[in-house]
Amino acid sequence: MNPLLLPGAVIDGQQVTLGVMGGGQLGRMFVHAAQAMGYATAVLDPDPASPAGLVSHHHIATAYEDPQGLAQLAACSAAITTEFENVPAPALATLAATRPVAPGAAAVAIAQDRAQEKAHFDRCGVPCAPYAVIETADHLESITDELLPGILKTTRMGYDGKGQVRIATRQALKDAWAALGQVSCVLEKMLPLASECSVIVARSADGEMVNFPVQHNLHRDGILAVTQVVEGLVDPALAAQLVAAARAIAQGVAYVGVLCVEFFVLQDGRWVVNEMAPRPHNSGHYTMDACDQSQFDLQVRTLAGLPLVAPRQHSQAIMLNLLGDLWFRANGKACSKEGSPPWNEVLALPGAHLHLYGKLAARPGRKMGHLNLIAATAAEVRTNALRAAAILGIEAF
Ligand code: ATP
Numbered sequence: 001m002n003p004l005l006l007p008g009a010v011i012d013g014q015q016v017t018l019g020v021m022g023g024g025q026l027g028r029m030f031v032h033a034a035q036a037m038g039y040a041t042a043v044l045d046p047d048p049a050s051p052a053g054l055v056s057h058h059h060i061a062t063a064y065e066d067p068q069g070l071a072q073l074a075a076c077s078a079a080i081t082t083e084f085e086n087v088p089a090p091a092l093a094t095l096a097a098t099r100p101v102a103p104g105a106a107a108v109a110i111a112q113d114r115a116q117e118k119a120h121f122d123r124c125g126v127p128c129a130p131y132a133v134i135e136t137a138d139h140l141e142s143i144t145d146e147l148l149p150g151i152l153k154t155t156r157m158g159y160d161g162k163g164q165v166r167i168a169t170r171q172a173l174k175d176a177w178a179a180l181g182q183v184s185c186v187l188e189k190m191l192p193l194a195s196e197c198s199v200i201v202a203r204s205a206d207g208e209m210v211n212f213p214v215q216h217n218l219h220r221d222g223i224l225a226v227t228q229v230v231e232g233l234v235d236p237a238l239a240a241q242l243v244a245a246a247r248a249i250a251q252g253v254a255y256v257g258v259l260c261v262e263f264f265v266l267q268d269g270r271w272v273v274n275e276m277a278p279r280p281h282n283s284g285h286y287t288m289d290a291c292d293q294s295q296f297d298l299q300v301r302t303l304a305g306l307p308l309v310a311p312r313q314h315s316q317a318i319m320l321n322l323l324g325d326l327w328f329r330a331n332g333k334a335c336s337k338e339g340s341p342p343w344n345e346v347l348a349l350p351g352a353h354l355h356l357y358g359k360l361a362a363r364p365g366r367k368m369g370h371l372n373l374i375a376a377t378a379a380e381v382r383t384n385a386l387r388a389a390a391i392l393g394i395e396a397f
Pocket residue numbers: 129151153158159160161162188189190191192193196219222262274275
């Protein structure tokens with residue numbers, strides 16, 4: 001049970017402080033939400049210019065497993081969360097010895113490891129793609145043809161499509177496993193996708209659970225490009241099933257915090273779970289402007305032991321991810337090295353909300369920010385989102 005940490009409370013002469021492991025954009029948006037509610041914040045991230053560190057009351061710039069850094073974070077924080085799943089599980093366990101940590105080390109350890117994750121989905125009765133775990137050359141030999149063509153994914157440390165190779169033949173599989181350094185992998189059958197969806201749930205320490213509506217996601221080159229949460233896009237019967245599955249997955253690990261579950265919807269109408277992220281998710285950024293509470297507000301509430309109230313989506317929403325590529329080809333023209341895409345043109349559109357993460361250097365594929373478009377109707381939000389995409393040089397969807 002997380003203790004109740006009332007916003008603005010003063011403990012030992014200090015404003016009550018919420019801590020976060022990781023200083024990326026998700027940490028930054030958590031910090032903003034926590035501060036808006038009256039909490040002080042602490043960030044542990046080795047990068048002195050981390051997006052969250054730049055806006056936090058405290059920034060501890062040590063390695064994630066540095067005992068002194070962890071001790072410092074625990075000393076100033078009344079409770080601690082995480083913003084990325086590859087935070088070393090032993091570091092969370094160290095923090096948990098003296099402070100409430102949500103999500104807990106056990107849930108994070110499952111999400112860090114594709115094999116454990118799939119076993120967890122199995123235990124929860126939620127179907128995933130046919131797969132095999134590959135740890136030895138013998139495992140590689142014994143896979144069945146049913147898994148080909150497939151995707152070989154490293155069991156650990158993959159993100160944004162990194163650590164994945166698509167393979168069609170047994171020889172290609174051998175080559176791919178060698179190229180990945182013969183580390184532990186899962187081979188997943190390549191499925192014919194109709195669409196991709198995700199569901200974000202928040203669960204409190206006493207088992208209360210709420211969820212956001214189902215998000216419809218478009219990935220390009222393994223990276224989320226567009227999220228749409230508009231009327232008529234996701235069949236309500238399908239949406240109900242995905243929400244139930246996401247809730248079962250959270251319940252199955254007595255999860256505390258915000259959890260995102262990603263799904264594949266297949267061309268024959270069936271669906272499978274893909275993976276889970278033990279934190280707010282890129283596909284939930286629309287909640288910041290289209291819902292009465294954002295995914296980061298709910299992360300604060302679960303961490304501080306505050307009540308969870310079902311969030312309400314008040315506007316139709318489309319989110320465009322702003323990758324570093326745009327800094328080089330907005331409007332089809334190269335931006336100057338220091339220049340920015342033409343935000344002035346984008347912000348002239350009704351219902352446009354720009355979120356940039358404070359990263360100084362743009363690089364292709366780097367998540368620099370996101371743009372939320374909101375409107376009263378699905379048609380209106382789509383028109384404006386397509387206009388924004390055209391201005392920025394993002395391919396239409
Ligand atoms: P994330 O940044 O979401 O953590 P990731 O690197 O963990 O990404 P996955 O979500 O496993 O990668 O896969 C990335 C994308 O590749 C998926 O969103 C989907 O478009 C495609 N993909 C992955 N697995 C399969 C599959 N079994 N069949 C078809 N497409 C797949």
